[in-house]
Amino acid sequence: MSDLGTGEPLLRTAQLIVENDDVANTLELPRLTSRVDVIREICRHLAPYQAGERPIVGETIIAKDLTIDSLAIMDMVMELEDSFDVSIPMNVVAEIHTVDQLADTILDLRAKR
Amino acid sequence: MGLFDRHAGLLEAYRDVRTTGADPFQIRMERVLSPTEAIINGRKTLLVGTNNYFGLTFDPSCMEAAIEAIRAEGTGTTGSRIANGSYSEHVLLEEEIAAFYGMKHCMVFTTGYQANLGIISTLVGQGDHLLIDADSHASIYDACKMTQAEVVRFKHNDPSSLESRLRRLGDKPGNRLVVLEGIYSMLGDSAPLREFVDVCKKYGAYVLVDEAHSLGALGETGRGLCESAGVLDDCHFIVGTFSKTLGAIGGYCVSNDPDFDILRVTVRSYMFTASLPPSIVASVRQALRVVKARPELRKQLWDNVATLYDGLAAQGFKLGPEHGPVVGVHLPDRMLAIGFWRAMLDAGIYVNVAVPPATPNGVSLLRCSVCAAHTPEQLQHMIEIMTGIGRQLGVISATPKLRVVAGNR
Numbered sequence: 476m477s478d479l480g481t482g483e484p485l486l487r488t489a490q491l492i493v494e495n496d497d498v499a500n501t502l503e504l505p506r507l508t509s510r511v512d513v514i515r516e517i518c519r520h521l522a523p524y525q526a527g528e529r530p531i532v533g534e535t536i537i538a539k540d541l542t543i544d545s546l547a548i549m550d551m552v553m554e555l556e557d558s559f560d561v562s563i564p565m566n567v568v569a570e571i572h573t574v575d576q577l578a579d580t581i582l583d584l585r586a587k588r
Numbered sequence: 589m590g591l592f593d594r595h596a597g598l599l600e601a602y603r604d605v606r607t608t609g610a611d612p613f614q615i616r617m618e619r620v621l622s623p624t625e626a627i628i629n630g631r632k633t634l635l636v637g638t639n640n641y642f643g644l645t646f647d648p649s650c651m652e653a654a655i656e657a658i659r660a661e662g663t664g665t666t667g668s669r670i671a672n673g674s675y676s677e678h679v680l681l682e683e684e685i686a687a688f689y690g691m692k693h694c695m696v697f698t699t700g701y702q703a704n705l706g707i708i709s710t711l712v713g714q715g716d717h718l719l720i721d722a723d724s725h726a727s728i729y730d731a732c733k734m735t736q737a738e739v740v741r742f743k744h745n746d747p748s749s750l751e752s753r754l755r756r757l758g759d760k761p762g763n764r765l766v767v768l769e770g771i772y773s774m775l776g777d778s779a780p781l782r783e784f785v786d787v788c789k790k791y792g793a794y795v796l797v798d799e800a801h802s803l804g805a806l807g808e809t810g811r812g813l814c815e816s817a818g819v820l821d822d823c824h825f826i827v828g829t830f831s832k833t834l835g836a837i838g839g840y841c842v843s844n845d846p847d848f849d850i851l852r853v854t855v856r857s858y859m860f861t862a863s864l865p866p867s868i869v870a871s872v873r874q875a876l877r878v879v880k881a882r883p884e885l886r887k888q889l890w891d892n893v894a895t896l897y898d899g900l901a902a903q904g905f906k907l908g909p910e911h912g913p914v915v916g917v918h919l920p921d922r923m924l925a926i927g928f929w930r931a932m933l934d935a936g937i938y939v940n941v942a943v944p945p946a947t948p949n950g951v952s953l954l955r956c957s958v959c960a961a962h963t964p965e966q967l968q969h970m971i972e973i974m975t976g977i978g979r980q981l982g983v984i985s986a987t988p989k990l991r992v993v994a995g996n997r
């Protein structure tokens with residue numbers, strides 16, 4: 476469906492990545508998801524949008540430092556929602572700027588489940 | 589920072605478009621001749637991009653009804669129905685649409701955009717949950733910005749993606765409203781509505797279906813996907829427009845909810861804008877009669893869809909996933925789409941060009957909309973021209989594929 480999955484998977488975390496994900500396989504996630512895992516998964520989605528040589532790090536401002544547009548950001552969020560079995564409302568997404576903030580939001584929502 | 593600086597990126601993209609020699613977003617129809625032809629740039633042009641699915645814009649009975657109404661009641665209502673009151677015809681139109689769907693209530697709006705904007709943003713509020721398809725129309729996205737409800741998107745036409753989002757809500761308080769479209773406006777694909785409805789029932793969610801592009805086209809009596817999928821009774825709200833199949837302008841929402849009428853004093857896009865003029869109401873009432881009386885128009889439309897879709901598929905074009913009154917032709921990128929569009933116009937054929945960010949997944953499309961009034965000759969001509977241009981531009985190969993299975997992405 477989305478084009479996001481087609482980029483080179485630079486940072487593979489075998490146990491986390493759910494190919495052709497649908498509902499059921501999200502249940503296979505390990506119980507404890509570390510912050511590193513979440514950041515790694517976010518970076519995997521963002522890799523195709525890297526601008527030049529600048530690495531993607533926690534402080535990277537997603538909409539500004541990368542070549543990703545707002546629609547692709549929303550599509551990435553949808554993928555992350557399924558990978559980590561959380562829902563991130565659109566108004567919350569609007570407040571997220573950096574990779575760190577996105578990871579923290581996902582971890583917070585996971586903790587509240 | 590100047591007022592327009594924030595649009596710098598868009599301005600640049602728009603300049604790219606315009607420097608190709610024609611501006612697809614500012615086409616002037618010098619004279620519209622019929623539902624399928626207009627004079628553009630001084631030349632007679634075939635229209636295959638105007639959402640005029642039944643060709644009713646020039647239906648003599650609808651035109652007469654509008655003219656009579658102007659003579660009898662003037663050109664406009666000069667205010668909203670809350671302020672200036674309703675004309676009898678507004679009320680009769682609402683009764684007729686409600687009866688058409690077998691629903692108790694109907695509210696008519698000045699556009700379909702305003703119907704979605706007002707209804708969706710008002711039905712859910714603080715503490716509620718709004719779930720929308722990722723490929724929803726702009727009017728639905730704009731409603732999301734106006735509501736206090738939490739909005740979550742699910743994957744396009746994917747009931748399991750909706751289900752996982754409803755499941756995650758668990759026992760959180762608040763109503764759940766799911767918004768779907770009968771036929772999606774860019775690629776002409778329909779929602780798997782029955783599966784969606786099953787999921788909504790399981791989780792106690794309300795269902796709203798926008799039948800903008802499916803009114804007239806789908807269902808045994810033209811009521812849309814809700815009818816063809818056999819789930820009319822499970823759809824709590826149906827929204828639609830008068831601007832496509834019915835050939836005029838305006839929007840509506842029907843429902844069986846006993847408290848529906850409270851929306852007349854809460855939905856701001858209904859309360860604070862002028863109501864439809866008598867001529868429009870009269871032509872829409874007549875157009876609805878035509879839709880009911882002439883089911884052959886639906887058959888003609890789908891015959892024409894098959895001609896265009898299968899014809900283009902056979903030449904190797906990559907199309908939307910299924911037959912639909914909208915046929916979306918995929919092109920590799922924005923500039924090629926615009927060049928293709930302009931070559932079509934130069935050859936006397938008008939279609940729409942749809943490029944990011946207006947399209948799902950960043951695709952670039954030529955968006956064709958089929959009309960029941962298109963003749964087979966017009967459509968064959970269009971396929972020939974498109975094939976020629978497609979080969980020139982290297983979009984399709986010069987030797988057509990022998991077999992292309994229609995319906996494959």
Ligand SMILES: Cc1ncc(COP(=O)(O)O)c(C=O)c1O
Binds near residue numbers: 701725837
């Ligand atoms: C899916 C969908 N909903 C609503 C609308 C709005 O309709 P209207 O032209 O009546 O404002 C459109 C048309 O642009 C549409 O495609």
